[in-house]
Amino acid sequence: MKSLKSLSLGRNLFSGSIPYGFGNISGLETLNLSGNNFSGKVPEDIMQLSNLTTLNLSNNKFSGEIPVGLGDLLSLVVLNLSSCGFAGAIPGSIGNMMKLTSLDFSKQQISGELPIELFGLPSLQVVAFQENRLSGDVPEGFTNLVDLQYLNLSSNGFTGRIPSSYGLLQSLVVLSVSFNRVSGMVPLELGNCSDLEVLQLRSNRLSGNIPGDLSRLSHLKELDLGLNHLDGEIPDEISRFSSITTLFLDGNHLSGNIPELLSKLSNLTALNLSSNNLSGSIPSSLSNMISLKHLNLSRNYLEGEIPSALGSRFDDPSVFSMNRELCGKPLKKECANVRNRKRRKLILLIVIAAGGAFFVAVFCCGYIYGLLRWRKRLREWGNGEKKRSPTSASSVADRDRGGGENGGPKLVMFNNKITLAETLEATRQFDEENVMSRGRYGLVFKATYQDGTVLSIRRLVDGSIDECTFRKEAELLGKVKHRNITVLRGYYAGPPDLRLLVYDYMPNGNLGTLLQEANHQDGHMLNWPMRHLIALGIARGLAILHSLSIVHGDIKPQNVLFDADFEAHLSEFGLEKLTIDTPAEASSSSTPVGSLGYMAPEASLTGQPSKEADVYSFGIVVLEILTGRKPVMFTQDEDIVKWVKKQLQKGQISELLEPGLVELDPESSEWEEFLLGVKVGLLCTATDPFDRPSMADIVFMLEGCRVGPKIPSSADPTSLPSPI
Template identity: 70%
Template sequence: MLDVSGNSLSGEVPVQIGNLSKLQQLKMANNSFYGMVPIEIKQCSSLNVLDLEGNRFSGEIPGFLSAMTGLKVLSLGGNLFSGSIPSSVRNLTQLETLNLGHNNLNGTLPEEIMGLSNLSTLDLSGNKFSGEIPASIGNLSQVVVLNLSNNGFSGKIPASLGALFKLTTLDLSKQNLSGELPFELSGLPNLQVIALQENILSGDVPEGLSSLMSLRYVNLSSNLFSGHIPETFSFLHSLAVLSLSNNRITGMIPPELGNCTELEVLELGSNSLTGHIPADLSGLLRLNVLDLGGNNLTGEIPEEISKCSSLTSLLLNGNRLSGSIPDSLSELSNLTMVDLSYNSLSGNIPANLSLIPGLVYFNVSSNDLTGEIPVSLGSRFNNPSTFAGNQDLCGKPLDRKCEDVAVKNRRKRLILLIVAVSCAASLVSLCCCFYVFSLLRWRKKLKEAAGEKKPSPARASSGASGGRSSTDSVGLKLVMFNNKITLAETIEATRQFAEENVLSRSRYGLVFKACYNDGMVLSIRRLPDGSLDENMFRKEAEFLGKVKHRNLTVLRGYYAGPPDLRLLVYDYMPNGNLATLLQEASHQDGHVLNWPMRHLIALGIARGLAFLHASNMVHGDTKPQNVLFDADFEAHLSDFGLDRLTTPAAPEASTSAPVGTLGYVSPEAVLTGETTKESDVYSFGIVLLELLSGKRPVTFSEDEDIVKWVKKQLQRGQIVELLEPGLLELDPESSEWEEFLLGIKVGLLCTAPDPLDRPTMADIVFMLEGCRVGADIPSSADPTSQHSPA
């Protein structure tokens, strides 16, 4: 056995490896070897384990490996192999483990693999395979682990999988699989993990899964499942993760789920669930994540939820919850995230929530909360957007003094009293008028009966009413700069602005996905009430529509009409935002974002900001959530220029608007309440450091931020600590290592304490373009291959 795994070895594998004629196991995983696999390895005729995973081997999978018929383990995952799987793989009849995951392999799944009757582990994840999963996969009767995730497989899941009785792990996530889940899967007695997220599977939530008593992980999120959550899921006493978010599930949350005492993650967000949050969930003492956001849940937040002592994330946003925030939430000492935004919660914010030591995210915006924000909580989350949308909430960080709110409330009560008296008086007057009108009609009928003639005013009144109706028929239209789309079509495309079509939420309103009948997909931003009047809005929207650049989200149209309806039309960005992409990358050990991709993203953001600054515009809130990706994963900066469309152009209005986002806003912008080009540069620097290191700015303590942390690692010479998991394979001797360090230095320049010491965005674009010593990746997604339109 020769095992050199997990080192920093590089270069090509020496051809003399073939001299080890009695070698049985060769393990060279997780190094930096590159080039071709030497053909001399086949001289090791006794080899039964060949593990080359996690290197940089390239080319096609060597055909000579099929001659090594004694192989039981062949692990080539995490390399740069391309092409298809050779049909000669059928010769490896003794193979028990085949790992080809995370390469650039393509084509269909070869039937030859289905003849490897001894195979127990098959991992083809993270490639570019396409076509349907063949029904003959049921021939792999010895398979225990089957991972085909993150490819391009389509069609239905074959029912023949139900013949794999030894199967413990089934991962078919992130594909284009459709149809219903085959019932045969419910007959696999040893199944522990079933991951089918991010497909287009449909039908009812499969109740048959309740019979799989060994299940520990079930992820059906981001599909088209409908129906109710089966109550029989309560039989799954070993279940640790249940994720059904982003589907079309209706009905109530079964209280019986409280019997799944091993449950650690319960994600039911972004569905259409109704009813109350069951108090029975308090029995889930191991629960870490509870995500019920984006539903139609009503009632109060149950006090019993505080018994879930292990809870770290409580996400109840986007529902219709009422009542007060329970004081008992402070007993959840492990909480790091609390999102109660977009509900109808009332009462005061409990002051003891500030006692939760690890809380790093807190959002109670868009509720009906009242009173003063607890001082310790307001200073800890010094971002107005965290508490915005609560009319009777006062204190820091809101620019609303509690004395003013008290006066306002007294004035409001007086106005309500006056309105009530006026309404009562109006009602009495109406009754009197109705009585007089009835009396006159009765008198008229008596006169007509007596033969009196009355001239008819029909002709005169018809002329007047005709002019009025023609004026009313002139309605405001959806103004599109290129396409012709009506307002009615847009409302229909968003399903009447349905909650299920919401893409994102911000202080600038909701963004909806609009799917038109002709197949076109757009993004529609519905601005909050209280925006500019129609004439000013049209003027600002026309100006914003002229701001065009390939790295900006371009305004395609707008609508302004009564009653206070303001819409903005943008291109739809199908690949989400940078915050989500970075989160996915961290969950997949960095296989999503390599250095060239991160560099192109940073360069795209910089080019977009530079264009805004050249146009004498300031963004004001640069952050990963505002970096969107089109179908080619090209970065587009969004949410710029919206202050001009949502706030009146008055001096006092500018001081009350929130500035930036916590963690990304510059220190001077927090103090002055104004955003400048220099504060944009600072925000970009924070985003760049997060993009390169994978560290979120909000995860640091009050005494340390991401800038101080990066400087500390550089001073200690601990460069590897700066590397995000996807960049750990960078060779310290390579040009990419130098490019990465240059990127870090650009981020530090951007975040200089003195705004005058920061470079301009034009200078940053120049520096980032010079960051790539080698040529950029030539592809359709490469923004450097085309000129930026002005």
Template identity: 75%
Template sequence: MVLNLSGCGFSGRIPGTIGSLLKLTTLDLSKQNLSGELPIEIFGLPSLQVVALEENKLSGVVPEGFSSLVSLQYLNLTSNFFTGEIPANYGFLTSLVALSLSRNYISGMIPAELGNCSSLEVLELRFNHLRGSIPGDISRLSRLKRLDLGEDALTGEIPEDIHRCSSLSSLLLDANHLSGRIPESLSKLSNLAVLSLSSNSLNGTIPASLSHIPSLRSLNLSRNNLAGEIPRLLGSRFNDPSVFAMNRELCGKPLDRECANVRNRKRKKLILFIGVPIAATVLLALCCCAYIYSLLRWRKRLRDGVTGEKKRSPASASSGADRSRGSGENGGPKLVMFNNKITYAETLEATRQFDEDNVLSRGRYGLVFKASYQDGMVLPVRRLPDGSISEGNFRKEAESLDKVKHRNLTVLRGYYAGPPDVRLLVYDYMPNGNLATLLQEASHQDGHVLNWPMRHLIALGIARGLAFLHSLPLVHGDLKPQNVLFDADFEAHLSEFGLDKLTTATPAEASSSSTPVGSLGYISPEVALTGQPTKEADVYSFGIVLLEILTGRKPVMFTQDEDIVKWVKKQLQRGQISELLEPGLLELDPSHQNGKSSC
């Protein structure tokens, strides 16, 4: 029995009555608006072979119950809100052919038990919060064709035994923290067509044996710490410079960067070509001069009739033969790079020397500039105000902040610390502005564009980002709509967190700092009195932001005697709930006015 309702627009929870379909073999509820946790009744369907639940809003920890479905061959939970760790008992699914858990909030390490899934051909875990190293047991999956572990937080080296996955055609390990060398054994993967190792910390040289993979048609080794000359055969086969870009020590074609050994060979040839004729000419001239000088001296002795007289060499000759050589060191101050990817000089050019016209925002942590680089990349660069924090402490705190990564937080991509007291932070660019601007634009729209679903997702994104900060633990200290930024998909990202330690030298200075804590209207009364931000105060600020999302009213619009919290309480006591919400939010969503969805 097959149940295929993909893309029909259903919402709500999956009913537990689905467990009565005991002969069900295929369950496809993908691309819906389903939410909540999975009913346990699904795990009692003995004939279930295919489960497709991707692109929903399902939540809860990754269910362990799927391990009881011994006939399961296909499991796809991509693009949901599942949390927790991947259950180790998934290793009992020996019939499983495809496991797709990408784009969730899954954490922890990849269980080594997955190496027992002997039938597995597809393993996709991209865009989660997985950490630790790639387990060597993955190499036991001899039928594996596609391995996608990109955009996680994996560390360690690429397993040398990965070549035992002899059927592998796609290996995607990009955007992690992998280190070490690229294994020579990758060349044994004769079926490999796609290899992406970009945005890691891989070092050493590129193995020349990669050019011997016959089926390789897509390669990306950019944004690493690779060095040396690009193998000539590989460079001619993949002649796009972006394949090898952002490796500072890499040289050769197709990069426009000549290798040192090539320059030395050219220099030696030039010396031989020019130096040998010049040396021969000089030697011949010296011989001629010596012969003439000897002849003249002999004639002079004959003429004077004097023998054995000592003659003094002219002083000018000795002084002319004495030459001094100038010595000096070629160089200058060493330039500190942004994660070895972007130079300070390039950033100065991209911001036009930090020109006022390029300012994106202003705050108590300095100005944020828009940096437009020559390759088309756009990044926001925060220039911190001059402070007393030392260069060493700044590097330590910036590298610590670089480890704070979450789907709903702005991610630190690089930093710069150099004299005189220049302190920069580089983030991902958020093209769709902030929540304050979005709410203001929405309040002036005739047909309300910021509808219920959008506001709900924005509030969820803020809550998840704040909860992750508190789990570290970190305190935000200034949660407000201006500090909620949106990426190209309008997903919320919290900004302006963890910057106190980058602007004050010691904890004592931080506690006694005269810098105001929080923002007017969003700060809790306790913090206003003590000046000390807390997790509880963050939750209070989140509540104020939530009220602003619902009511469309800014906290500063109220008088000193009546704030937004008191106003909301008064409306609730009067039973005037509709007066609380921003006009237009009580109207039906245009996509659901017909009372049904089309399949």
């Protein structure tokens, strides 16, 4: 077909090597073989297509190095080799393609330094090298490419400093050097890039102040300087970013107050200032930012009362957590001025009540005294004194210490009254047939009452703590409420060592069973949106526990329960204070600090649970949700984390997919969302506990994985109705 000019075979299921013969189509100008399973090497005859202007081989499974012969395609304008599986260095012959405007070598295993020949391509506008293994200093040679609009060097091993000469790139729209080892200061010359819309320098070793000169970037929409070593105050000039929608400055050493002028950023939708050294009060003007959807001010030294409008709008405590001197809604920490105001009101009320009681007592005493004097005078006026008839003082002793009321302990319900007798009948005297699960803290029974109410009753093992302490701990545990945790509805404490906890009944079982059923049905019952919501629900539940300084200690699929709407509820938390000994019925794979396959390495060594260990266990659960593979399926030499990393390094992304997700389109947003979910799981399972993100940050990341209506992240008693 000598006259054929365009051939597109992309997004099919072709496999094997690319056949020879394409070189015979001498008139070919566009060749698209992307999104297949081609392997092996690229045929050399493709390098003979002298008229070729566009070559797209992305998302395949080639091997070896990038073909040197690509340099013979002198007419090439667009070259896309993203996610191809190539390794090794970039050939210098790439510098022969003088007409090239777009070059995409992203998401491969390319290593070494960038060839200097690359910087002699005068027409280059798009350069994408993210997610490779490139090294060396950040190249200054890109300054020669005066038409450059997109430069992405993120997720590599670049070092050195960001060249100040990048400020000469007047056409630059996107600059991303995130997730490298770049040091030095943020060049103030970047303020000269007048067309810049996205500046991403996250997770490097940048230091110094945030340059106020960046405020000259009038078109900037996203600025991400998070996870660096920046210090000083947030400059007031930052308020001049009139177009900005995303501002991430988290994980630095910034100090001083949050600038009032931030409220001028009318288009801002996401603001993250967490994990810094910011102090002072939260400006009330932040409440006026109507476009703001995501906010994180946690892990600072902020103080004072949270502005009421801001606290009502962002009612998740994790947004403001880890600020010791911060108070007000939604932290459930009352401010000192509010306490003093209430105390003054209480004192005034007591004084008024005491004064009123005093005057009533004086009036009553005066009335009785006057009455007695009047009666005495009547008697004196009489003609003969009559003897007083003795008054009959009837004394009634009506103290029934056991007849009228049961003196023993009662079943305490927070929202309704259910007796112990009804509970015994509902569980058939705790019959074995009504056991729903067995765990470290005893048996869980299904209780079906005569009025149709169904509850879950946990019977703790013998050897529990004393009755008084148990009641105190149960009352505290009953105050922990969130839509993604199992809320304690009531309790019972009575002899002989009978301890009961009452929860809502979860009719749809646990996550472990659901994943097992999904595997048997090729995963079709668990599509990507549902898996994402499950992971997000677990993250929100665990985040609220951590914000209350509650460590779970045993995150695993069996401890994630589902209600009638298949919403995830985290269970089995806060029970260690209600028992003394670990029961014999507990699973042999379970320890005081986790379960086999889900336990953090440091927890297995120290035997101590921690928030960081919870984050690790959550990461394992996320990887299991996304891949469908249980941690116990792997050997001691290769766990699920190593297996996932190996597939990513090989570029075999489809190997990660559970059968029900294999239909995800590699070109779709859901594919990118899935990969983001995998990366969240890997971040959570970092070897060093201090490298793992907090659960609040994980919730923020998972919420950003998927675009859709925001689901409320917390609940008060009014939005958490009890079924009884």
